[in-house]
Amino acid sequence: MKDQNIIQTLNEIAEDGIPASLDMWSAIKDRLQPGRPVSRLVRWTPVTRLGRACLMLVALLLLGGTVYALNPALDQVFRAFFPGWQYVEESHLAQEVGLSQTIGGVTVTLERAYADANEIIIGYTVTGASEAAHASHISLTDEQGRVFPEIAGAGVSGTSDLLGVQLRPGEGAYVSAFDASIVDGTPVTLSFHLTMHLVRFVPAEQPAPAATLPEPTGSTVTIAPALTMREEIVGGPFVFDFSVPFTPGRSIAVHQTVEASGVAVRLEKVIIAPSETRAILCFAPPDGADHWTLIATLNAGNGEEVPLSFVSPLEGGSYEYCQRASFPQPLHDRSGLYKLTVTELMGADLTQIPTRDIRLAGPWVFHFRVP
Amino acid sequence: MDERKAIARLKQGDIKGLETLVRKYQVTATRTAYLITRDRAAAEEIVQAAFLRAYERIGQFDSGRSFGPWFLRSVVNDAVKYASRNSQLVSIEADEEEETALSDFLADPAPGPEDLVEAEERRQIVWDALGTLPPQQRAVIVMRYYLGLSEAEIGEHLDCPLGTVKWRLHAARKRLQELLHSLQASRETGR
Numbered sequence: 001m002k003d004q005n006i007i008q009t010l011n012e013i014a015e016d017g018i019p020a021s022l023d024m025w026s027a028i029k030d031r032l033q034p035g036r037p038v039s040r041l042v043r044w045t046p047v048t049r050l051g052r053a054c055l056m057l058v059a060l061l062l063l064g065g066t067v068y069a070l071n072p073a074l075d076q077v078f079r080a081f082f083p084g085w086q087y088v089e090e091s092h093l094a095q096e097v098g099l100s101q102t103i104g105g106v107t108v109t110l111e112r113a114y115a116d117a118n119e120i121i122i123g124y125t126v127t128g129a130s131e132a133a134h135a136s137h138i139s140l141t142d143e144q145g146r147v148f149p150e151i152a153g154a155g156v157s158g159t160s161d162l163l164g165v166q167l168r169p170g171e172g173a174y175v176s177a178f179d180a181s182i183v184d185g186t187p188v189t190l191s192f193h194l195t196m197h198l199v200r201f202v203p204a205e206q207p208a209p210a211a212t213l214p215e216p217t218g219s220t221v222t223i224a225p226a227l228t229m230r231e232e233i234v235g236g237p238f239v240f241d242f243s244v245p246f247t248p249g250r251s252i253a254v255h256q257t258v259e260a261s262g263v264a265v266r267l268e269k270v271i272i273a274p275s276e277t278r279a280i281l282c283f284a285p286p287d288g289a290d291h292w293t294l295i296a297t298l299n300a301g302n303g304e305e306v307p308l309s310f311v312s313p314l315e316g317g318s319y320e321y322c323q324r325a326s327f328p329q330p331l332h333d334r335s336g337l338y339k340l341t342v343t344e345l346m347g348a349d350l351t352q353i354p355t356r357d358i359r360l361a362g363p364w365v366f367h368f369r370v371p
Numbered sequence: 372m373d374e375r376k377a378i379a380r381l382k383q384g385d386i387k388g389l390e391t392l393v394r395k396y397q398v399t400a401t402r403t404a405y406l407i408t409r410d411r412a413a414a415e416e417i418v419q420a421a422f423l424r425a426y427e428r429i430g431q432f433d434s435g436r437s438f439g440p441w442f443l444r445s446v447v448n449d450a451v452k453y454a455s456r457n458s459q460l461v462s463i464e465a466d467e468e469e470e471t472a473l474s475d476f477l478a479d480p481a482p483g484p485e486d487l488v489e490a491e492e493r494r495q496i497v498w499d500a501l502g503t504l505p506p507q508q509r510a511v512i513v514m515r516y517y518l519g520l521s522e523a524e525i526g527e528h529l530d531c532p533l534g535t536v537k538w539r540l541h542a543a544r545k546r547l548q549e550l551l552h553s554l555q556a557s558r559e560t561g562r
Contacts, residue, residue: 006516007516007517007519009493009494009497010406010497010512010513010516010517011517012490012494013406013494013497013498014402014403014405014406014517015402016494017402017405017406017411017414018398018401018402018405018411018414020398022397022398022401022415023394023397024393024397024401024415024418024419024422025390025393025394025397027419028389028393028419028422028423029386029390031419031423032386032389032423032426091455091456092448092451092452092455093452093455093456095452099428187416188413188416188417188420188453189416189417189420189449191420191423241427242424242427243420243423243424245449245452245453245456247456248456
């Protein structure tokens with residue numbers, strides 16, 4: 001009877017919030033892809049609940065209550081590749097996908113997927129390959145057909161002392177990250193279509209010719225042909241359709257301009273999400289070089305200067321040269337006054353041999369508050 | 372069309388099978404997601420996405436089992452994830468000495484005209500108190516008292532051992548009791 005009161009109250013709240021007349025069929029029908037072949041649905045190999053339950057039981061016994069449903073090798077790759085992974089897992093932000101596809105005896109299992117405002121990250125395992133194979137020609141698109149460019153990847157096969165992983169021949173665990181800049185707004189979930197081929201590296205049949213470079217002294221330096229490799233497809237295409245909850249993170253519109261060494265650098269915005277902290281920096285490219293990059297650090301108000309991990313140009317840039325500067329440390333829970341310091345701009349003229357480098361010293365310092 | 376036939380048709384690619392399942396589970400699933408997320412739009416999106424995912428993965432589904440638990444498990448997990456990402460917990464100081472049961476607090480054996488106002492207030496207090504629970508604890512309360520699942524079934528839904536469920540349920544009940552008393556006290560003071 002007492003529990004009945006709780007049940008009654010929750011039912012009343014639920015009925016107030018969601019009417020019994022709710023009808024979402026037409027919305028769902030509209031979202032179904034027309035003409036989807038049925039055969040694709042039955043090609044998936046089920047990942048059994050029993051198998052997962054056994055894994056969890058073993059993990060519980062060994063780890064005293066900590067549950068690791070994720071493939072251990074893949075978990076190691078995630079942790080090495082993605083500093084914010086522990087937070088993502090503990091906060092249940094990643095989607096357990098568990099879709100497998102087998103082609104020619106090689107099975108690819110899409111195990112985990114995660115999406116936030118900066119990156120979409122997938123983790124997959126390979127079994128049954130005759131030799132070390134990894135995914136290539138990866139394409140990630142959404143329901144509107146928009147393409148999410150792959151920006152980074154990592155993986156392990158065989159034995160890795162660094163990761164403490166020993167895999168059997170033909171097994172591998174891999175993580176790929178895709179740029180999520182084109183996601184509009186803050187959707188609850190994102191639906192993706194992923195295709196990939198498995199490839200292996202084989203020596204190229206025609207080695208590259210030797211290169212001869214002029215030296216300032218008048219002598220010449222001959223560079224021996226490197227052992228060039230090419231990719232050979234060993235399986236695919238592996239195709240996966242899946243949905244992932246979207247973590248919006250925090251976006252701070254900064255719009256500050258700082259001038260140093262005759263160059264005005266503008267910090268457009270900063271996006272803080274578990275995958276990384278990303279700063280969008282723009283400047284008119286100085287004369288003398290056609291490719292520019294920058295060196296920067298980020299201080300999240302705790303005195304620690306976090307160096308950036310990589311810089312890449314934004315697509316569709318105009319006269320201004322906008323760069324995407326990524327800081328991998330998890331700063332998703334840090335609020336307060338941040339400081340971003342661009343210490344140097346580095347340019348290279350790739351039309352010159354050897355290339356001519358230009359370095360412009362800053363600093364360009366930006367202060368902004370993160371709520 | 373019964374559920375078993377609907378699933379068989381869906382496995383053959385017939386979306387009429389999906390329509391049957393949508394019509395059967397959409398309200399319960401959306402209300403469940405709503406109680407966890409506290410956001411109607413998000414709840415509807417979560418349930419729609421879960422139906423689409425079920426459509427994609429129906430090949431994995433064991434036809435010998437009931438669709439409802441399999442589907443609601445997915446909805447609950449997504450709702451918890453959404454709530455975790457968007458949680459803004461309100462800190463309320465609770466009196467640790469108070470041990471009055473939630474069900475005693477909610478007891479309303481003789482509803483009359485005056486009680487209708489109290490019922491509305493009671494719903495509001497429970498709603499506010501639910502909102503201050505961490506999403507995982509909120510989900511446990513919703514599964515136990517709204518979906519009527521047993522502790523073992525909750526464990527199956529959340530992929531966690533029975534002991535963890537019991538602990539979470541106990542912690543959720545205790546926390547809810549404290550919050551309800553704190554909320555009620557603050558409202559009475561404000562009157």
